[in-house]
Amino acid sequence: MKPTDTFLSILLFARVMAVIAGAIVLVPQDRTLAHDGASDNHQGAHSSAKPATADTEIVVQEGGHPILKGPQTHGQVLTLVAGEPIVLALRNEDHGPREFISPLFTKTEIHFLGRATGIFRKDAAGFRLNPGDTLTLQFTAPFSGFRRMYDLIWCGHDGKPGSELQELLIIMTEEKQPHAASETHGR
Amino acid sequence: MHSSLVPLMVLAMVLTGGSRGVFAQADEREYEPDVILVIKEKAFHMVKGNTSGQHSEHPAFSLSSGEEITLELRNEDTLPHEFVSPLFAKVEFQFWGRATMVYTYTANGLRIDPGETVGLRFDLPKDFSGELFKFWCNVHGKLHGDVLQGEIFVVKPKHG
Numbered sequence: 001m002k003p004t005d006t007f008l009s010i011l012l013f014a015r016v017m018a019v020i021a022g023a024i025v026l027v028p029q030d031r032t033l034a035h036d037g038a039s040d041n042h043q044g045a046h047s048s049a050k051p052a053t054a055d056t057e058i059v060v061q062e063g064g065h066p067i068l069k070g071p072q073t074h075g076q077v078l079t080l081v082a083g084e085p086i087v088l089a090l091r092n093e094d095h096g097p098r099e100f101i102s103p104l105f106t107k108t109e110i111h112f113l114g115r116a117t118g119i120f121r122k123d124a125a126g127f128r129l130n131p132g133d134t135l136t137l138q139f140t141a142p143f144s145g146f147r148r149m150y151d152l153i154w155c156g157h158d159g160k161p162g163s164e165l166q167e168l169l170i171i172m173t174e175e176k177q178p179h180a181a182s183e184t185h186g187r
Numbered sequence: 188m189h190s191s192l193v194p195l196m197v198l199a200m201v202l203t204g205g206s207r208g209v210f211a212q213a214d215e216r217e218y219e220p221d222v223i224l225v226i227k228e229k230a231f232h233m234v235k236g237n238t239s240g241q242h243s244e245h246p247a248f249s250l251s252s253g254e255e256i257t258l259e260l261r262n263e264d265t266l267p268h269e270f271v272s273p274l275f276a277k278v279e280f281q282f283w284g285r286a287t288m289v290y291t292y293t294a295n296g297l298r299i300d301p302g303e304t305v306g307l308r309f310d311l312p313k314d315f316s317g318e319l320f321k322f323w324c325n326v327h328g329k330l331h332g333d334v335l336q337g338e339i340f341v342v343k344p345k346h347g
Contacts (some may be wrong), residue, residue, distance in 0.1 A: 111285075111287045117279050118279065128279075
């Protein structure tokens with residue numbers, strides 16, 4: 001092999017390595033960046049904060065119907081056990097702001113992670129989410145003194161007058177039965 | 188041949204430097220707070236904002252009515268603290284970050300864990316001009332003489 005050929009080979013190798021290095025430097029960072037950017041949008045100064053994994057989700061998709069997802073859901077009913085923690089994600093995939101309001105949110109401490117507008121009413125509280133936003137709630141299902149307690153979640157539009165679309169979801173909070181508890185422990 | 192390598196190296200350097208630059212931007216805050224309140228040593232400290240009420244023994248700041256306000260709260264103490272105010276029973280506020288909702292008969296707000304930062308954004312109606320709103324930590328600032336209290340004075344905007 002001539003010295004010129006060796007030199008050319010080295011140059012070619014260097015060029016290939018430079019392109020690969022550039023690609024390695026750029027591609028993963030851009031991916032992370034897109035994620036971090038979105039995360040920053042929702043979490044402000046908490047880009048490093050990770051939300052707890054949601055057990056249950058309420059997703060409002062385009063068209064307005066809220067959908068409950070998760071093992072504790074049955075159609076439009078979410079079943080909770082009093083005294084047990086739950087992680088509930090609210091997701092607005094609609095084109096306009098959507099509200100999630102419930103008396104339940106006034107009965108227990110609601111920890112949240114994300115971005116929303118707080119709604120405080122006399123007998124209910126809730127959140128208004130802008131399109132594309134997700135808010136993760138973490139709370140302990142409250143005791144009511146009854147075997148079963150039913151609460152509603154209003155999944156309405158942004159308080160538009162004349163808007164008839166007020167989708168309702170039901171939260172059923174059950175007191176844990178002693179025998180049910182022992183069954184659970186036995187599993 | 189040598190000259191063809193230089194642009195590649197320059198390109199690589201520019202691209203690497205460029206990506207660092209974008210990373211730095213991602214770390215930056217996306218909003219500019221009008222007021223920054225830091226909670227530390229069991230007291231509110233105003234880091235940014237228009238100081239008001241010089242005779243007040245607690246931190247006090249003024250906000251202009253008819254404007255959108257962005258307030259940043261940082262808990263640099265070792266305990267969770269609350270920021271509640273009757274103002275937030277009158278106006279809705281948007282929040283972002285990690286916190287706990289605080290809902291009382293007279294005031295609403297948030298509880299912030301140590302090390303957390305939360306942003307609040309709200310509109311102050313024009314007819315609030317001249318009103319004074321207290322704020323306090325609902326755990327450590329409820330009683331007369333408690334330190335974790337402060338005041339928000341709503342003023343008319345200078346340009347209007």
